[in-house]
Amino acid sequence: MSERARHLRERALRALPGGITRSTVFVPPHPPYAARGVGCKVIDVEGHEVIDANNNYTSLIHGHAHPELVRVAIEAVSSGSAFGLPTPAEVDLAELLSARTGLAHWRFCNSGTEAVMMAIRCARAHTGRDVIVRFAGSYHGTYDDVVDSAARGIPESVRNSVLVVPQGDAEAFKDALRTRGPDVAAVLIDLMPNRAGLKPADAAFVELVRSQTRHYGALLIVDEVITLRIAPGGLASVYGVTPDLMTVGKIIGGGFAAGGVGGSPEVLRSFVPQGAVSWGGTFSANPVTMKVGRAALELFDRGAIDALNAAGDGLRAFLNASGIVANGKGSLLRLIFERPEDWWHLYHRGLLVCTNGLMALSTAMTRADIDRAGRIIVETLGKGGS
Template identity: 40%
Template structure:
């Protein structure tokens, strides 16, 4: 059956008439009807009117439990009173200043206390900027030009990291070190030429890349759990080898914790006992406002001193609204809050897996802590090559079927839990998933 004739598609059209009209009108002035490329999906996105706690309500009045949480950002859901109070207090004192605000020190001290590899930190306005600055520090410190990244790793949308996300080799292809393809149009040729692409969770690929290119690599950047690439945890031995090999070769090791900082009080690096040179952060540390941060040991951060080689610019960097909201959000995310969302994550993965096994579906669930993702593939999920083998039609049908039943995941199927959620939200998700896949099976889609 053609996907457009499926019940999931037709129900979506019926439930979202206003969003359909809005999308058509928005498409006249905004390409594809939204500025955010990653939020576009067929047949059209639903548009949010308001949010409250764990739910979002769209302009047709549909209420959905938000397991998307703006790509893992809203770790306390929507409108947490502690964060709202901090924002109101700051609003009365100004939204942005013409001299340094006093507010950033508190968040800087707090993060350095929590995350063991941070001695100093600077703030900017997105994870993309944080990664951009970290790469510049690495180039300035080493005097080298190229960077190493892993297949499927997403590090924002600046030129040198928007490569190697897609068009990967087959899972059974033994080649582990390759030249990346561009993920989007408009990149300079250098973006591909200056990046060495390695297979994730592949120690031999790291060794081979460093043997051949180590002398020209300024940095290797890695997510301890690949987020947008499929919510795939690193194997501890892989991170250990990466640390040893980069140290030996004088390559700056950047740990991208933009998504994974929520994993433990000290971030995923604390959980793994991983000791990077630089760390990039964003999302949860802004309490729902735009944010980025890069931090690390003084010997690397010294580049950012007034007489150093690298600048951290940005009109809104370290803006006081973000600093106030971010500190409030991070204070709330203590050990017991993290234990709560991580145990809900364990339950979500276990219960979704039970449905998959009971229905004998060619799918699996992966993830760690408070993050999970359903993948329509049976290839073992250790890297992005396995993720690329998943069935895109089934994925879209699952997304639409869940939307129709009051559940929002990301389009790719990533779920990120928030602290106000309870086991009843997990049970609602699992029963909506079971109904969705039953409908897909009845129509011959799986």
């Protein structure tokens, strides 16, 4: 570790709990500090350059400092970075998301966590019920209702209003709805949960969840915070399922903090200004985020999405053929780390992935970058690798 990195770490330990802001990016003893990013590369404060397959936890579909996005961002900031008024930019992004997902109405916020929190509030307000059903092992951010209810800091009351069922277990799911169905406001599902191994959900199970929610008058919330990048309409569209509420985040901000909830006008009616739910957010629908997010999504049209998915499928096939477990679909991959040092070994060899092995490709990567990433993974995680 260089003198500079050591000094930064010491200052961080004095100023931040555990020396860090995001528990999710922590790798012991301390993660490297990023200095800058260009295209698909990140350079840390020690001058070490890595291929970025983390992409700020899947949010950067075009890598770093994409020239067009930089231009849009500078132009947006130059016209004023935030207003106590709505701006046309939120209408533009809502229209784009409506066209892609088929969900007519959108509400914006600043993160995926907030989007899930809003969707849950909306479902409760819409149905007049309290209970949320979600699936074990899925990560939906840090709101009380979606984290382990036994964790310290979570109120006792959460245990009575959230049911956690094993994903894919049809009998357990039907059982939960048989007993609590009339109290269930919503079922929350991620169709390819990263923390549970990034395996696509079973289609028959997804169909069951859709039909049972309808049967019991509960809403179906599909969390597409990570999976929106898989298809213009999100992973739900690949399953042919229309959610009542869709939560999005990450890629919709083009690299800036963003979240959003989509649904039908009827379901989102609670959010109209005189409606049941008052919801603001000083930086919600921030014009810089909305403009750059829209530009990023416009560059990520069906052709670009398909090409990136094909590149991801190619990399996964190469890894699997080389004896490496790589789950996922399209441009999202998940490696399985067997040793705590695996992240560091990849990093030292020149590849940045998420701390749990999640990877997301970006359009900034060339074929050569992806091939090199594949070789680094095989050298590191393959038999005899280190």
